[in-house]
Structures are given as structure tokens and as C-alpha cells.
Amino acid sequence: MTAIKESSTRNFNKGVALTSCPVTFVMEKIGGYWKPIIIFHLMSGPKRYSELKRVIPQITEKMLIQHLKQLQNDDLVHRDAQAVIPPVVTYSLTKSGxxxxxxxxxxxxxxxxxxSV
Amino acid sequence: MTAIKESSTRNFNKGVALTSCPVTFVMEKIGGYWKPIIIFHLMSGPKRYSELKRVIPQITEKMLIQHLKQLQNDDLVHRDAQAVIPPVVTYSLTKSGxxxxxxxxxxxxxxxxxxSV
DNA sequence: ATGGTTACATACTTTGGGGTAAGTACTTGT
DNA sequence: ACAAGTACTTACCCCAAAGTATGTAACCAT
Known part of the structure; x- marks a missing residue:
């Protein structure tokens, strides 16, 4: 008889809280360890993938590319790839970013x- | 021979990034799902534990008390308990909060x- | 032909944040 | 006697985020 709570907390979150709370909305975009750091470094101008890696040495390449993609999906970052060899890919902030x-x-x-210190 | 990377990313993070990056510092304090929501509700004035639970129905009691404790440790929230029965515990924002x-x-x-909408 | 450079991709493992469910102590209301 | 309210505590589980390690494609310089 232990029925599941009529409104699962988790489901409710995904559906309502994320879209109705502006602060949570922002957290979804720039929360996490690396995104604010990446954005911060792009504030000083467009950077190549390898440049970002250099100025954030502790980030792994997986995390860097993964977050860059999410930031693109959220329209915070713009990717510009030149079809040359070796590849030249430049990331910059969009207006939203x-x-x-x-x-x-x-x-x-x-x-x-x-x-903070 | 697969030695561990001389400087573990994770260790480095905990030690350096968190204290040297102000943005990450803030994220550590108010990041996560519930903290900003709790803080938001305390902006409109001190609230009892049960009041917070009522205005944030989706949060579990475990999450609520857990985050309230962390917010106390970070000196963002102040806890005031009256030694009466039934207990009356009031949470309010500190100056930092x-x-x-x-x-x-x-x-x-x-x-x-x-x-966001 | 071998190694270096650039910008990735991917399989696997670990960590911890968050959720579920239940229990506690103490008193008031019926 | 028993449910209800208040402010928690605790044990257990799950999953997604993060990390580790390695591979790839294309070209260039030596």
C-alpha cells in the first residue's frame, strides 16, 4: 500500500521549478564548476580551444568540449571553425553570454x- | 607504470580553484537546486522551518535541513531556536545573506x- | 615514416548530490 | 489512549556529473 507520493519531487523539479524560478534557470545555464570559469575567460575576448585549455590548465579536454557544447546549445557561446589544417576553432560569447x-x-x-580570501 | 597524473585535477580544484575564483566561490555557497530558492524565500523576511517547508512544498525535509545547515556554516543564514514546546525555530538571513x-x-x-519563459 | 599539432570523441569508473522512507522526542487536543 | 504537529535524524538507493585514459583525422616538418 505504500503508494508513491502523488507528486514525485524529482518530476516536479524538472517540469516546474526549472522554468518558473529565474534563479534556477540561470543556475542551469552557468552552474557547475567549469562554466563560469570558461565564460569568465571568454569575457576578455574570443579564444581558441587550445587557448582556453592553456588558461584553464586544470580542466580536462572532455569537460572543456562538453561545456562548450552546452554553452553553444544555450546560445551563450558561438563557435567559429576555419576549414584549415591544422584546424582553427574560435569560441566567443554571444550577446546573451x-x-x-x-x-x-x-x-x-x-x-x-x-x-573569499 | 600508469602512474597517476602528477597533479590530480580533482585535488587541484579543491585546493586552488575554489579559493582563487570568486565566481566559483559564490557557486559553492549558493549553487545547487535548493539554496537559491531557500535564500529567495528568506529575502521576504525570517521564516520558521515549517513555513519554509510550506512555501517550498517540493523540497524534502532532509534537503531543507541539510541546506539550512550548510547555509549556517557559510554564515548566510542565522538560526534562532526558542526553548519552548512545540519547538519554534526561526531562520533569517545574515548580512552576508x-x-x-x-x-x-x-x-x-x-x-x-x-x-526563461 | 615518425612525431608533433589541433580539435575533438568515447569507453569506463568514481563521486556525491539529491531522493525515499521511516523513526525520534516532546507536548497538546479530543 | 491516540493522532497530530514541530523540528529534526538516519539508513539506504539512484543517477548524473565529473574524472581517467585512450583514440582519431588531417596535415606538416624533419
Whole structure:
């Protein structure tokens, strides 16, 4: 008789919370370890894949390409590939991506005020 | 002979990235599904445990208390317990917690601009 | 022909965040 | 006597995110 809770928490989340809560919406886009770091580095201008790897040495290539793809799907990052050999692929922020500056900036402000070191 | 990479990505993260990147620092504090939602609801004033549960029906009690504890450890939320029966425990934002308003606000701005609905 | 460079892809494993379900202590209401 | 409310605690499970390791295609320089 132990019926499943009429509204599964997990299902409810996926369906409602993610689209109705703007903060969660943002977290879905730039949450996680690496995305904000990648975005931050793209704020200073377009970068090649290998450049990103160099300025974020700790990221694995799998994580880098995976997040770059997700950021493309979310229309935060634009990919530009030149058909030359060796390949030249440049990533840059879209307008939406650039607009995240305000968000990241307020985070930095808060972090500085509240002793991130 | 497959020696472990001299500098484990994971170890490096925990040690360096988290403390040196302000954005990641903030994500560590308010990342995840529930924390921003809890903080948001405390923005409108102190709330009892049961009140929070009521306004966030989808959260499980385990998640609620767990995140409230983490928020206390991070000094974002203050817990006030009255020694009466039945227990009355009130949660409120600390100064640091209130300062997050700027961060959440900029997130909401961005979400609205970029089609969260 | 061998190694280097670039931008990936992919199989496999581990970690931990989050969820489920149940129990606790103490008192009030009926 | 027993359910109900309050603020938790605990044991267990699942899955997705993250990490490890290796492979690939195309060309160039030596």
C-alpha cells in the first residue's frame, strides 16, 4: 500500500521549478564548476580551444568540449571553425553570454566583500 | 607504470580553484537546486522551518535541513531556536545573506532578458 | 615514416548530490 | 489512549556529473 507520493519531487523539479524560478534557470545555464570559469575567460575576448585549455590548465579536454557544447546549445557561446589544417576553432560569447557580465560581476563583488580570501 | 597524473585535477580544484575564483566561490555557497530558492524565500523576511517547508512544498525535509545547515556554516543564514514546546525555530538571513540580493537580482534580470519563459 | 599539432570523441569508473522512507522526542487536543 | 504537529535524524538507493585514459583525422616538418 505504500503508494508513491502523488507528486514525485524529482518530476516536479524538472517540469516546474526549472522554468518558473529565474534563479534556477540561470543556475542551469552557468552552474557547475567549469562554466563560469570558461565564460569568465571568454569575457576578455574570443579564444581558441587550445587557448582556453592553456588558461584553464586544470580542466580536462572532455569537460572543456562538453561545456562548450552546452554553452553553444544555450546560445551563450558561438563557435567559429576555419576549414584549415591544422584546424582553427574560435569560441566567443554571444550577446546573451556577454550580458552575463552583470551577473558574474555582482558575484565577484559579493565574494570580495565576504572574504573569499 | 600508469602512474597517476602528477597533479590530480580533482585535488587541484579543491585546493586552488575554489579559493582563487570568486565566481566559483559564490557557486559553492549558493549553487545547487535548493539554496537559491531557500535564500529567495528568506529575502521576504525570517521564516520558521515549517513555513519554509510550506512555501517550498517540493523540497524534502532532509534537503531543507541539510541546506539550512550548510547555509549556517557559510554564515548566510542565522538560526534562532526558542526553548519552548512545540519547538519554534526561526531562520533569517545574515548580512552576508542579504547582500546576495544583488546577485540574485542580476540573475533574475538576465533570465527575464533571455527568455526563461 | 615518425612525431608533433589541433580539435575533438568515447569507453569506463568514481563521486556525491539529491531522493525515499521511516523513526525520534516532546507536548497538546479530543 | 491516540493522532497530530514541530523540528529534526538516519539508513539506504539512484543517477548524473565529473574524472581517467585512450583514440582519431588531417596535415606538416624533419
Amino acid at each position: 556577454e550580458d552575463l557580465f552583470q551577473v558574474l560581476d555582482s558575484m565577484v563583488d559579493w565574494a570580495i566583500k565576504n572574504g | 542579504e547582500d546576495l540580493f544583488q546577485v540574485l537580482d542580476s540573475m533574475v534580470d538576465w533570465a527575464i532578458k533571455n527568455g
